[in-house]
Amino acid sequence: MLKNKRILIGVGGGIAAYKVCEVVSTLAKAGAEVRVMLTEGAQRFITPLTLATLARHPAYTDADFWQPNHHRPLHIDLGEWAEVMAIAPLTANTLGKLAHGLADNLLTNTVLASTCPILLAPAMNTDMWLQQSVQRNWAQVLQDRRYHSLAPGEGVLACDRVGAGRMAEPPELLAALESLLHTGGDRDLQGKHLLINTGGTREFLDPVRFIGNPSTGKMGIALAQAALHRGATVTLVHGVMEPALLAQAKGARQIQAGTAATMHRAMLEHQPDADWVVFAAAVADVKPTHYTAHKLPKADIPDALPLSPVPDIAADLSTHRLPHQKLIGFAAQTGDIVPPARDKLQRKKLDVIVANPIDQPESGFGGDRNQAILLNAAGEQQPVPLASKLHLAHRLYDFVLTNSTLN
Missing domain, CATH: 3.40.50.10300 (CoaB-like)
Structure with a gap:
């Protein structure tokens, strides 16, 4: 199901970014075409070189977004190219932008320039996740049927807090992406x-x-x-x-x-x-x-x-x-x-x-x-x-x- 599929991964600024390495590597080894975008915050946790090596293709950053060296705007190319997109880890900041249709970097501009299903995998501190404003943004985003969720689980977080906020594990992400590629995002068993x-x-x-x-x-x-x-x-x-x-x-x-x-x-x-x-x-x-x-x-x-x-x-x-x-x-x-x-x-x-x-x-x-x-x-x-x-x-x-x- 993954061979030659076009999968776009957006990486947010959180310690859970390390989990994305396994996802990208597994997809590439399975024959998928993988493209990766990193936000500025993501680059503080993991380098573009790491993800480029695992994806067998250059990884994109905001520096690429603002460079006039593409025959077409990069976010348009990526948005039209992708069959499915994942954002992992999804931070509170990026979630807020998605909820309100804001676009001030490569990742959020690409989201608005695309029509494919998007898988969201949030990760953050428990108190951050449970804030009313964050939960309101989460509920609002999920009203858009383009978005598919992998809600965070509970466990020991990087801040030593035990609670909700832990990003879904790579096998869950890979399974959800495989499903979205099969269904195109159609929820044909809803209500069953x-x-x-x-x-x-x-x-x-x-x-x-x-x-x-x-x-x-x-x-x-x-x-x-x-x-x-x-x-x-x-x-x-x-x-x-x-x-x-x-x-x-x-x-x-x-x-x-x-x-x-x-x-x-x-x-x-x-x-x-x-x-x-x-x-x-x-x-x-x-x-x-x-x-x-x-x-x-x-x-x-x-x-x-x-x-x-x-x-x-x-x-x-x-x-x-x-x-x-x-x-x-x-x-x-x-x-x-x-x-x-x-x-x-x-x-x-x-x-x-x-x-x-x-x-x-x-x-x-x-x-x-x-x-x-x-x-x-x-x-x-x-x-x-x-x-x-x-x-x-x-x-x-x-x-x-x-x-x-x-x-």
Whole structure:
């Protein structure tokens, strides 16, 4: 999705500017065309040479803006060139200028000379961020549908304050940019509530042993990100997952459910509020029949472990579906993946299913990429070649939107 895409990065004057280096480097390595602008304040934290080296292209400053050595005004060229723009870190000063349409440097003039979607990633001290004037400017800017936000998170700030104001991390920025390049900034899921489950479940024999699987939940995080970026409200029911991975779905309501039974209860509880339900979790099929509250001595573990079935979450929610709801499943398969996926689609009365081949390179559990064949109840199918899991999530949502009526 990033190869040959034209991405313009505006860097503001804040210590979080160092995070932009990873963003620019990753984009360039992925084949994107990257251009970087630095405000005067940004140059006090990071040099144009650093960003130029990472972008494989000269970085621009206000000195370039005021030089008459361009065949056209630089801000016009950059504004018309960009497919998407990001401003990170967005300072209180630049935010105020955006809110009131002011333009007194290269960055703000380029914003006004462009029409592409713009991603905003604020960063500042907690007290600065919470000032009424700053919050008023933030709310005003977001009324313009060109602007897409990555609101600051909470944590230890450079001033040693603990609170809101920490700029979004590079993976969040990269995912949001990838989404904007796919959608063009269209929020076509706005007003929709998506209920998504993800991650593997663990069915315990005793406090330290369980039946599980190698699912990391990355596909579900990508599904949540794509939905959030397209304007949806998201509830994410997840198994045991890495906190850093869950942080990438900031903005989703997150509910931990580590076993099939707890996940089943959580999904049933939240189903009535959902427009779409996406079953992306790798839920165990069976559990040990007997659970022991203390750790079993090795000698006491039975040679033949009695097993019992666990709730079939997708099938059960299908029987409780409301008329307007869309149910979307996943089928991780080996060999010929379409027949078993289509059988699952029909048997569980789903609207769409994603068949992905876990026996193909880079397509199994735990990776950052995936490939699939999308199938719907009408018999249509669409292949998605190997790509990022975020790209697959967007292709899935495109498929559902194109092949169903959403009222």
